[in-house]
Amino acid sequence: MDTIKINPGKEGDSNIIDDKLNKADNGNTIDDVFDVAIIGGGYSGLSAALLLGRYLRPTIIFDVMQSRKSIIHGYLGFEKTPREDVIQKAWKDVLQYHSVKRIEKKVEKVEKDYDNNFFLITTATTKENGKDDDMSKSRKARAKYLIIATGVEHVxxxxxxxxxxxxxxxxxxxxxxxxxxxxxxxxxxxxxxxxxxxxxxxxxxxxxxxxxxxxxxxxxxxxxxxxxxxxxxxxxxxxxxxxxxxxxxxxxxxxxxxxxxxxxxxxxxxxxxxxxxxxxxxxxxGQIIHNELANQLGCEFDEGYLKVDEKQQTTVPNVFAVGDIDTDRHYAILAAASGALAAIHIYEGLLKDAIKITKVESNT
Ligand SMILES: Cc1cc2nc3c(=O)[nH]c(=O)nc-3n(C[C@H](O)[C@H](O)[C@H](O)COP(=O)(O)OP(=O)(O)OC[C@H]3O[C@@H](n4cnc5c(N)ncnc54)[C@H](O)[C@@H]3O)c2cc1C
Structure with missing residues (x-):
């Protein structure tokens, strides 16, 4: 099973986060551990991905595309626009940033590698058109932070x-x-x-x-x-x-x-x-809350919804949850806002770590 690599050639790498956190001992850039993995490409996941792309953070976003015929209301700037148009535009916006990689597959398993301090994300095997080829194989990715944005389904x-x-x-x-x-x-x-x-x-x-x-x-x-x-x-x-x-x-x-x-x-x-x-x-x-992956990591829930703090972080460190999955208020604009919030806090966390290392090194 192959491990997914970071896109080469992002917009810039002259920054202290990549210098201090994303280089191997030999000075080469680590190309198989993403800063962030996002599971779910709806309003919340895409909103997080957009900011992370603009922060130059190597990000992988998994999504099983589900088309839904509905018209969006109450989303500033997009009143009465078909949902598909908004989502397609959002993907286009996100993928213009080279540090973001998209994988159109369902994530089946997430686990923490405590020795190496990253999350291991495994996708499901799909047999598209009955074929058992490379595209249908299960794939793995590694990431330091995880954003769960898998949404809910209304019965x-x-x-x-x-x-x-x-x-x-x-x-x-x-x-x-x-x-x-x-x-x-x-x-x-x-x-x-x-x-x-x-x-x-x-x-x-x-x-x-x-x-x-x-x-x-x-x-x-x-x-x-x-x-x-x-x-x-x-x-x-x-x-x-x-x-x-x-x-x-x-x-x-x-x-x-x-x-x-x-x-x-x-x-x-x-x-x-x-x-x-x-x-x-x-x-x-009622609704079905897609909380299977959060369950695998041992996150806590409150009445079925994922428990998060003011940064959108769950009860498991470095695991964030955004969008419908952490609240009973299900609106696109709130979902997008929570995705942005998680991205900001993750960026600030990475920056803080890099600054700390820089200061320690400059004192030695
Ligand atoms: C019919 C309908 C009409 C609506 N109309 C409006 C409206 O007019 N205005 C409004 O503000 N809100 C509306 N909403 C609510 C709004 O759509 C949600 O609040 C919003 O979509 C939540 O965003 P999200 O990112 O949390 O989840 P979603 O948008 O549901 O996205 C979750 C994504 O995660 C993917 N996913 C799930 N599990 C996995 C996995 N294991 N691996 C990979 N990918 C996975 C799904 O395929 C999906 O693409 C409507 C909802 C519905 C169902």
Missing amino acids: KPDIQNFEEFYGNGVWHCPHCDGFEATNKKLAIIASDNKNNEAIKYAKTFLGWTKDVKLFFQRPLNQNNGDEISYALTEEQRNEAMALGIDLIENDELVKIIGNSNTNAIEGVVSKSNKRYEADVLFYHL
């Missing part, structure tokens, strides 16, 4: 015609897309009753519309698919009623109906075959 409702209207009348994030519900008939599917999540979620929309129907769906146990038995409390039912939220329990939605010519949803149908008028549908069925 989608198992409902007929969902994909047809997803991102076009059907959304999950109120802060990103709640505006689309302005003065409209809103149907909501929500399950998570822990911490009053279902009602809390429905309440968020009252700033856009007063016509809210909440279809309460019992959550599924992610291990065995069984329904979890908790239901809404009387207090929660009373709260919904007081706020004018029309609560529908025990009659889950099974189908979205709409006009395929205008691409607009017209209503929803429930298990009992009842049809409800709706212009927009939102859902809140």
Whole structure:
């Protein structure tokens, strides 16, 4: 299995970080230990990579490309731009810096080499087009710092015609897309009753519309698919009623109906075959947090999210976590900001180490 090498010929190497930290005893540049490995090339990972490129830091970024048809809202400068356009532009911005290397592979394993004080990152084996060639082989990289930027996945409702209207009348994030519900008939599917999540979620929309129907769906146990038995409390039912939220329990939605010519949803149908008028549908069925790699390193979690400090550093030194994986606030601009924050702190850490060595050497 080959170890991935740093790109040759970056923009500059006349700096104290490369002099003091990235040279072997014989004076040659170390070419197989990156300063930083980033896992995940979404908003947060790319934002970290952009700054690290501008800091001239040898950086490797792994990503499994997942295209997603959605339009971005609330991201300054890119309002209503297709997500794919933003991400493609971001990759172009990042890869203009020669110290950043991109590997389009899924990372399967991360471990710490305590003797040499670096992380070892191993990618999965892929058999693209059924071929077992060099491209499909597992690869390894070494890095002093790790940034985990693997994001979360929102559980989608198992409902007929969902994909047809997803991102076009059907959304999950109120802060990103709640505006689309302005003065409209809103149907909501929500399950998570822990911490009053279902009602809390429905309440968020009252700033856009007063016509809210909440279809309460019992959550599924992610291990065995069984329904979890908790239901809404009387207090929660009373709260919904007081706020004018029309609560529908025990009659889950099974189908979205709409006009395929205008691409607009017209209503929803429930298990009992009842049809409800709706212009927009939102859902809140929990999320899968991609925390497998952080688990391998022994990072601590808080309610499923990675625990980080004000520098975005996890409870394991030199392991940073950014984006959706460390917070329940899932917005592109916050994800990008956290990536930048991690990059700044990593740069400052490297600089501090290099300055320390320089001072010690100048005193001897
Ligand atoms: C349908 C939809 C619409 C949205 N609309 C908006 C909006 O309008 N405005 C807004 O602000 N926010 C919106 N969001 C939320 C926003 O997209 C997220 O907050 C943001 O993407 C989080 O960025 P991230 O970098 O943490 O994760 P992501 O953008 O999810 O990126 C994670 C990346 O890591 C990769 N990855 C995961 N595991 C591995 C691995 N093991 N190895 C290699 N790569 C890996 C994934 O393939 C992915 O590319 C939306 C989300 C969705 C799902």
